[in-house]
Amino acid sequence: MRKIFESCSVVVLVLCISGQALAAPITHQLVVNPIQVCDDTGGNCANPGNILYEAETDKIWDQSGVDISFLSWKQMDNTAAQNITATSNLLVAGNQALGGNIINMWFVESYAGSYGAANSSGRRVAIGNNVFSYSSGAGRRDTIAHELGHILGLPHISGTYPLNVMESGGVRNAATAIGQIIPDGALKGQLTTAQVTTALGSSYLEAIPEPSACTLGIAGLLGMSFYTRRRRLISRRGELLPSQSRRHADRWPSALSA
Numbered sequence: 565m566r567k568i569f570e571s572c573s574v575v576v577l578v579l580c581i582s583g584q585a586l587a588a589p590i591t592h593q594l595v596v597n598p599i600q601v602c603d604d605t606g607g608n609c610a611n612p613g614n615i616l617y618e619a620e621t622d623k624i625w626d627q628s629g630v631d632i633s634f635l636s637w638k639q640m641d642n643t644a645a646q647n648i649t650a651t652s653n654l655l656v657a658g659n660q661a662l663g664g665n666i667i668n669m670w671f672v673e674s675y676a677g678s679y680g681a682a683n684s685s686g687r688r689v690a691i692g693n694n695v696f697s698y699s700s701g702a703g704r705r706d707t708i709a710h711e712l713g714h715i716l717g718l719p720h721i722s723g724t725y726p727l728n729v730m731e732s733g734g735v736r737n738a739a740t741a742i743g744q745i746i747p748d749g750a751l752k753g754q755l756t757t758a759q760v761t762t763a764l765g766s767s768y769l770e771a772i773p774e775p776s777a778c779t780l781g782i783a784g785l786l787g788m789s790f791y792t793r794r795r796r797l798i799s800r801r802g803e804l805l806p807s808q809s810r811r812h813a814d815r816w817p818s819a820l821s822a
């Protein structure tokens with residue numbers, strides 16, 4: 565074990581000196597603030613299940629190396645904002661809009677018969693309840709990804725590309741299950757390379773620094789050091805106490821998966 569550890573140190577040292585970055589699939593993030601719109605008394609809230617289709621949205625935007633990062637849920641009590649016809653209707657007293665590059669996404673009862681709408685310059689998205697009732701409750705699982713595409717500067721595509729996520733709602737072959745989304749199943753939710761280029765030019769994106777070989781190497785060394793400590797503990801005591809095992813299991817994966 566010691567020999568392996570030493571040779572790994574040499575490899576890491578060489579990588580650190582050369583400054584070579586290892587490939588990382590995610591290069592940017594878009595931060596979204598989900599707001600649940602309820603009536604004036606806090607009842608009859610839209611999207612009562614607090615559904616975000618985060619896995620589906622991330623799977624679609626993985627094609628561009630963008631991670632969609634949702635903040636914690638907020639609630640806005642305003643009966644007038646439950647059924648709206650314009651995203652400007654959401655700019656009312658008591659809303660929870662945040663500044664910076666954060667995209668505010670209001671979940672409403674209805675939006676003018678549409679599934680959703682986006683206002684890029686205002687960083688506003690509205691999502692209707694019909695997104696979640698779609699197809700007997702299977703859900704229209706690419707609408708949030710579609711509206712965020714508008715936010716990132718993408719218009720509707722040709723009208724003849726139903727598998728593209730930026731196709732208009734009437735033409736798009738919408739995903740109703742995550743297994744239908746590219747690279748799986750029916751290959752729904754596609755983005756072209758031109759769309760990816762446009763989206764990556766959005767000023768709303770925050771760059772995520774690629775972990776350098778040095779960072780990864782040090783993390784690897786720390787992991788190996790932990791492994792050798794754990795081995796020592798095991799050989800000394802016979803086995804780890806459950807609490808120790810759980811504590812380490814929590815610590816290491818979260819440290820490496822930022």
Ligand SMILES: [Zn+2]
Nearest residue numbers: 714720732733
């Ligand atoms: Zn659209």
